[in-house]
Amino acid sequence: MPDTTDALEKEEMFRVIFDNALDGIILADVGTKRFLAGNKTMCTMLGYDEEEIKSLTVTDIHPEHDLPYALDQFEKQARGELLLAKDIPILRKDGSVFYTDVNSSVVMIGGKRRLLGIFRDVTDRRGAEIEREQYFRFFQISTDIMVIADPQGCFKKVNPACLQVLGYSEEELLAKPFIDFVHPDDRQMTRDEMARQIRTGASHDFENRYVRKDGTLLWLSWRATHDAGEQVTYATARDITERRREEQKLRESTEELKKFKMAVEAASDQIILTDSDGTIIYVNKGAESFTGYSREETIGKKASLWGGQMPQGFYDEMWKTIREDKKPFSAELVNRRKDGRRYDAEIHISPILDEAGEVRYFIGVERDITKAKEIDTAKNEFISLASHQMRTPLTAINWYSEMLLGGDAGELNAKQKEYFNAIYAAGQQMNEIIKTFLHILRLEAGSIAMNAVPVDLSGMVRSTIEESGLAIDKKHLRVSEQVQEALPLPKVDPELARVILQNLISNAVKYTPEKGEVTVSLEKVAQGSSIAGRTAAADSVLVSVRDTGIGIAEADRDKISTKFFRAENAKTWDPNGNGLGLYMTDRMIRTARGALWFTSEVGKGTTFYALLPIGGE
Amino acid sequence: MKKILVVEDDEPTLKALRVALESAGLAVSEAENGIGGLTMAFTEHPDLILLDILMPLMDGWDMLEQLREKDDWGKCVPVIVLTNLSADEDEQIRRIAELGPSFFLVKADWKLEGIVDKVLEILNAEKVPCP
Numbered sequence: 001m002p003d004t005t006d007a008l009e010k011e012e013m014f015r016v017i018f019d020n021a022l023d024g025i026i027l028a029d030v031g032t033k034r035f036l037a038g039n040k041t042m043c044t045m046l047g048y049d050e051e052e053i054k055s056l057t058v059t060d061i062h063p064e065h066d067l068p069y070a071l072d073q074f075e076k077q078a079r080g081e082l083l084l085a086k087d088i089p090i091l092r093k094d095g096s097v098f099y100t101d102v103n104s105s106v107v108m109i110g111g112k113r114r115l116l117g118i119f120r121d122v123t124d125r126r127g128a129e130i131e132r133e134q135y136f137r138f139f140q141i142s143t144d145i146m147v148i149a150d151p152q153g154c155f156k157k158v159n160p161a162c163l164q165v166l167g168y169s170e171e172e173l174l175a176k177p178f179i180d181f182v183h184p185d186d187r188q189m190t191r192d193e194m195a196r197q198i199r200t201g202a203s204h205d206f207e208n209r210y211v212r213k214d215g216t217l218l219w220l221s222w223r224a225t226h227d228a229g230e231q232v233t234y235a236t237a238r239d240i241t242e243r244r245r246e247e248q249k250l251r252e253s254t255e256e257l258k259k260f261k262m263a264v265e266a267a268s269d270q271i272i273l274t275d276s277d278g279t280i281i282y283v284n285k286g287a288e289s290f291t292g293y294s295r296e297e298t299i300g301k302k303a304s305l306w307g308g309q310m311p312q313g314f315y316d317e318m319w320k321t322i323r324e325d326k327k328p329f330s331a332e333l334v335n336r337r338k339d340g341r342r343y344d345a346e347i348h349i350s351p352i353l354d355e356a357g358e359v360r361y362f363i364g365v366e367r368d369i370t371k372a373k374e375i376d377t378a379k380n381e382f383i384s385l386a387s388h389q390m391r392t393p394l395t396a397i398n399w400y401s402e403m404l405l406g407g408d409a410g411e412l413n414a415k416q417k418e419y420f421n422a423i424y425a426a427g428q429q430m431n432e433i434i435k436t437f438l439h440i441l442r443l444e445a446g447s448i449a450m451n452a453v454p455v456d457l458s459g460m461v462r463s464t465i466e467e468s469g470l471a472i473d474k475k476h477l478r479v480s481e482q483v484q485e486a487l488p489l490p491k492v493d494p495e496l497a498r499v500i501l502q503n504l505i506s507n508a509v510k511y512t513p514e515k516g517e518v519t520v521s522l523e524k525v526a527q528g529s530s531i532a533g534r535t536a537a538a539d540s541v542l543v544s545v546r547d548t549g550i551g552i553a554e555a556d557r558d559k560i561s562t563k564f565f566r567a568e569n570a571k572t573w574d575p576n577g578n579g580l581g582l583y584m585t586d587r588m589i590r591t592a593r594g595a596l597w598f599t600s601e602v603g604k605g606t607t608f609y610a611l612l613p614i615g616g617e
Numbered sequence: 618m619k620k621i622l623v624v625e626d627d628e629p630t631l632k633a634l635r636v637a638l639e640s641a642g643l644a645v646s647e648a649e650n651g652i653g654g655l656t657m658a659f660t661e662h663p664d665l666i667l668l669d670i671l672m673p674l675m676d677g678w679d680m681l682e683q684l685r686e687k688d689d690w691g692k693c694v695p696v697i698v699l700t701n702l703s704a705d706e707d708e709q710i711r712r713i714a715e716l717g718p719s720f721f722l723v724k725a726d727w728k729l730e731g732i733v734d735k736v737l738e739i740l741n742a743e744k745v746p747c748p
Contacts, residue, residue: 388671391701391725396629399637399729406730408636431725 024119047093167213183209292338454489624654651675
């Protein structure tokens with residue numbers, strides 16, 4: 001019975017193979033998908049015993065979620081279309097899942113179609129693949145540049161970030177040695193670094209510039225490792241263009257700050273910075289030499305350390321301006337050095353506000369004007385002396401002309417009279433000029449004597465008009481005076497009032513063309529009433545002098561009362577003016593606590609308004 | 618005849634004043650500085666003094682001060698200070714005005730005729746009480 005023996009031996013052989021195979025083997029019915037037999041390995045894989053397996057169908061060993069796919073694979077294999085189904089998820093008896101590759105073949109056993117499946121557990125392999133995929137995903141999604149380069153200096157692999165940052169396509173980047181994309185100035189340095197990396201294999205931080213496809217520059221910070229075995233370099237890079245730019249900006253602004261600091265330090269003016277309380281937080285070198293106090297002695301203190309020499313009202317006004325009104329304050333003042341010596345200074349203090357509009361700091365700049373003051377005083381003394389000295393011979397000229405004209409030395413003929421009149425008029429004119437100088441000196445020195453008494457302005461206007469009689473007649477001007485009835489007499493220094501009226505009226509006469517009109521009106525205005533855009537601060541007498549003259553250009557409005565200023569049209573009209581009249585008038589009116597302003601239209605005329613408070617000072 | 622003392626160092630000014638005052642019927646005596654002025658004042662007792670300020674040896678301020686301090690006559694004699702004020706004299710004017718009846722005229726601002734009128738006006742006025 002060799003056949004039988006053979007058959008028995010064969011069966012025995014298959015059984016051993018079946019039982020001992022390291023892969024799981026299952027025999028399934030193609031139609032019902034029921035399992036007919038499973039080997040030991042399969043049982044171990046699934047956690048069922050041999051008997052239990054025979055009660056299962058294909059649908060029992062796949063997770064529900066993957067069932068459609070698994071069945072599809074089964075059908076394909078049953079039709080002979082697929083030999084190897086990969087990564088099929090398998091459900092164990094205990095509910096856990098593992099992955100297998102399934103190698104299958106359709107066999108005929110006993111005339112029936114059966115599917116023989118050989119299952120190989122690929123969980124480990126799959127894990128490695130997943131891990132690789134995960135790493136690859138990092139490579140894909142990284143915002144940092146990742147590249148692999150060969151020793152020839154070409155990129156072999158680049159990640160999307162690299163493409164995005166550099167603006168080239170992958171083909172473009174792989175086509176040329178990457179050194180071609182490096183900024184020309186950085187190429188040598190980059191080559192040296194590459195050589196060093198290959199030599200040492202170590203990873204280094206290295207920064208260089210690349211040129212994007214659009215031509216813009218890109219700063220990259222590299223870290224690379226050279227693998228000598230694989231003969232490749234792995235490198236990552238980060239775009240640090242923005243950081244570099246910030247650093248550059250910071251460097252520049254630091255440089256700028258340094259410059260400012262040097263300038264402030266070296267300034268010969270005293271510059272101090274205080275907090276909102278006036279406590280000093282910075283003083284420059286100039287301040288040290290100014291006040292005699294060292295930096296250490298001043299910081300944390302207040303500027304009153306060397307101040308406090310002025311009346312309290314001065315400081316009240318200063319603090320009100322800079323702290324409450326939050327406006328810059330400028331003034332001249334006297335301060336005292338550490339050694340007790342006083343000095344004249346000009347100060348400018350500005351509040352520095354924060355975003356909320358609150359005072360953060362005060363910056364104070366102080367300039368020593370002791371010298372300037374001395375020069376100014378010397379100049380004023382000179383003018384004073386010169387004026388005084390000039391007046392003595394002038395008096396003789398005037399008085400002797402007067403005597404001759406009065407016939408004290410015998411009767412004069414017409415020609416002689418005319419000439420002496422000319423001498424006399426010139427003498428008077430010169431005296432007026434000298435008087436103006438002296439008035440200004442006294443106004444500026446603040447030493448003008450105020451002798452405020454009730455003054456009959458109306459009479460003064462009449463006599464002033466009479467004084468200008470000659471010029472009025474010559475130009476055939478119509479000059480009229482309008483005086484409100486029962487006009488009160490304002491208390492004012494008579495000399496001041498006279499100079500004010502004289503200047504306003506003589507200006508009107510001077511700058512009005514022939515046959516023009518000049519109207520001087522006097523009226524009482526109550527405190528708070530509004531006149532030509534202004535409000536009277538007190539009960540006052542308003543002097544208005546209206547003319548039909550050449551007018552004042554709007555551009556000259558702010559300058560008209562400044563010392564020596566003469567408007568272009570006024571200069572053309574009368575080249576001989578000295579630019580002092582309105583300056584003096586304005587200062588005098590302010591001395592009398594009044595106000596001076598005007599309305600005007602070029603070519604039509606001007607009206608000057610002078611407010612003189614009735615109560616005086 | 619009323620007597621006027623003119624204290625003035627500038628020759629032409631002095632002469633003009635003398636002519637004008639004399640033609641108004643007044644007697645005029647002269648001095649050319651404060652020292653001469655004080656001597657003349659106390660020997661002649663003029664009815665009014667016309668006084669310049671800027672003079673050599675003793676200026677008008679000093680003379681006026683000594684005049685006012687010497688005796689009752691000196692305290693009460695009217696004085697017209699005739700000067701060409703410079704800028705810083707306001708304070709002195711205020712101080713000296715307290716010492717006796719003084720008038721301050723700026724020479725260059727006044728006609729001779731006006732000064733003579735002023736002199737006559739003061740001479741004819743009621744005596745101002747002295748301090």
